[in-house]
Amino acid sequence: MLEVKNLTRRFGEHIAVDDVSFDVADGRLTGFVGGNGAGKTTTMRMIMGVLAIHGGEVRWDGRPITTADRQSFGYMPEERGLYPKQPVLDQLVYLGRLHGQSAPAARAAATELLERFGLADRAKDKVESLSLGNQQRVQIAAAVIADPVALVLDEPFSGLDPLAVDSMADLLREYARRGVPVLFSSHQLDLVERLCDALVILSGGHVVASGTADELRRSGRVRHRLVAGDDVGWVRDVPGLTVVDVDGPTALVELHDEATGTRLLTEALRRGSVREFAEVVPTVSEIYREVTA
Incomplete structure (x- = not known):
């Protein structure tokens, strides 16, 4: 070594x-x-x-x-x-x-x-x-x-x-x-x-x-992507999360805890269809930009 x-x-x-x-x-x-x-x-x-x-x-x-x-x-x-x-x-x-x-x-x-x-x-x-x-x-x-x-x-x-x-x-x-x-x-x-x-x-x-x-990707801020059938601007009013970006039916958010994820998904289903709700793991390039900023 x-x-x-x-x-x-x-x-x-x-x-x-x-x-x-x-x-x-x-x-x-x-x-x-x-x-x-x-x-x-x-x-x-x-x-x-x-x-x-x-x-x-x-x-x-x-x-x-x-x-x-x-x-x-x-x-x-x-x-x-x-x-x-x-x-x-x-x-x-x-x-x-x-x-x-x-x-x-x-x-x-x-x-x-x-x-x-x-x-x-x-x-x-x-x-x-x-x-x-x-x-x-x-x-x-x-x-x-x-x-x-x-x-x-x-x-x-x-x-x-x-x-x-x-x-x-x-x-x-x-x-x-x-x-x-x-x-x-x-x-x-x-x-x-x-x-x-x-x-x-x-x-x-x-x-x-x-x-x-993988360790570096997991050390960064984990985000979630929500893709629904209609505009998701309403996510800005959901407590317990930080909205990174909203673009029509797609939102990128940071959850403060696991319960918020359940609450967000439940609300999205109540409002209509949900096409995607998934964790977005950052790339090494994104981690690099974050730690060297």
């Missing part, structure tokens, strides 16, 4: 990361989300030892993390670290050998990854000749080429087309099934909600929410 304990980082007088704590469990995909400047990249850089830690610690396998531990991680930085004038295959082999692989093993792994990402025919091309999306694919391959024991990926889906996103998601799931803890940041909340086992939401350098997608 990768554990982040009370991490703090300052830049001058600005506290970019303030007492941040969360775990990335073995075999779980953890999404790290937040707006620009929330502290995601700074936190990841501290995890990887790229930035000094001003407070707190990072733990791996129940003990303080070491340089040797970090060398066995797969890391994808926000600012891509590829050599633009080096051929794609040669670069991946070189990076694999830096991680301790033999030349044949690195070449075999690189070739397999390039085939997987549809880049086998570009293996001899220089990185600078590739599109930004294909450069992103190569950067992902570089992060996983040495069979890492953990993955820390900063915006790995940025710039990828839908097919590449699916391929990348499948790759991350494979690593998770092997028991590898995976932490990745993304602004694509629908993708994070679909893919991740757990989420950590950062705002202003603080963790403002964390848990599984």
